[in-house]
Amino acid sequence: MSVRTTEGAGTGAETSPQPAPPAPGPSFGARLLGPQRRNLWFWVFVGPFAIGLGLFTYVPLAWSVYLSFFDAHNTVTPTDFVGLDNYTSMLGDDAFLGSLGTFLLFTVFIVPATFALSLGLALMVNRLRFAQAFFRSVFFLPTACSYVVASLIWKLSIFNGVRFGLANTVLGWFGGDQTAWLSTTHPPWYWLVIVTVRLWLQAGFYMILFLAGLQRISPQLYEAAAVDGARPGWQVFRHLTFPQLRATSVAVVLLLVINAFQAFDEFYNLLSDARGYPPYARPPLVYLYYTALGREQNLGLGSAGAVILALIIAVATVVQARWFGLGRKED
Numbered sequence: 663m664s665v666r667t668t669e670g671a672g673t674g675a676e677t678s679p680q681p682a683p684p685a686p687g688p689s690f691g692a693r694l695l696g697p698q699r700r701n702l703w704f705w706v707f708v709g710p711f712a713i714g715l716g717l718f719t720y721v722p723l724a725w726s727v728y729l730s731f732f733d734a735h736n737t738v739t740p741t742d743f744v745g746l747d748n749y750t751s752m753l754g755d756d757a758f759l760g761s762l763g764t765f766l767l768f769t770v771f772i773v774p775a776t777f778a779l780s781l782g783l784a785l786m787v788n789r790l791r792f793a794q795a796f797f798r799s800v801f802f803l804p805t806a807c808s809y810v811v812a813s814l815i816w817k818l819s820i821f822n823g824v825r826f827g828l829a830n831t832v833l834g835w836f837g838g839d840q841t842a843w844l845s846t847t848h849p850p851w852y853w854l855v856i857v858t859v860r861l862w863l864q865a866g867f868y869m870i871l872f873l874a875g876l877q878r879i880s881p882q883l884y885e886a887a888a889v890d891g892a893r894p895g896w897q898v899f900r901h902l903t904f905p906q907l908r909a910t911s912v913a914v915v916l917l918l919v920i921n922a923f924q925a926f927d928e929f930y931n932l933l934s935d936a937r938g939y940p941p942y943a944r945p946p947l948v949y950l951y952y953t954a955l956g957r958e959q960n961l962g963l964g965s966a967g968a969v970i971l972a973l974i975i976a977v978a979t980v981v982q983a984r985w986f987g988l989g990r991k992e993d
Contacts, residue, residue: 748966784872875910
């Protein structure tokens, strides 16, 4: 009796079913393509752009960070590791710190001027009852112009510095003296040239942003304000229109500051000549250009400066976003 029980128990243990192995999951390629290859055309269109973005943007950025820790004179494959020496050298360089001061001065000029001009253009275009699309296109058209071409037009035709320049011609009509706009430092007339060309190039783009914000404001709010006795004009703009444009205004200010950090084309093409670049009005990117690609070609030092500049832009953007409350729920 006991023997049979033991044998039965043994037989039962031997014939108990084993758990089935887990089914293999879909491969990486299958997950990318999705069920029934629904994502195929997405990757057909996005794939080339993603590859180009990685090769021409992210790989150079990573390599620049790598170079910043090496003594890279005339080479992109350095072997002499110097740690943070390039960073300390840049932070102790008066010329680099002076270029940051140039940026701050440029920001003080260009950000309020562009903000006011683009907002004013948006308000005028938004009030038009006819040909609104035409004037919107006219003001936006300079955005498509190259910074290099616009800078050369400003330099050679408008602010030439000789009697054939448009600005000096207009001054001559009123009995004014000829002015060397780009080489006069007392007073610094070159700021007028730099700021006006940037205004002409970018005001139309920010006008479109403000125009989109204005068209999102409900007309019922203006009707309610009129019923409450609000006077059209400044009172309605101050207490109704401008508060409704808060999110757009924050985005515009952030973009303006970031673009001011990246100023290069207008400065370089307006102020440089056969003798080189003058010692004044040298923004960070122009200084880094001459550091990395100038006579010494110190790519390690230039890369360290580029990393410092990128960190400054990131910190400034985050601080502004927190200060303006970007992303917070509106009441």
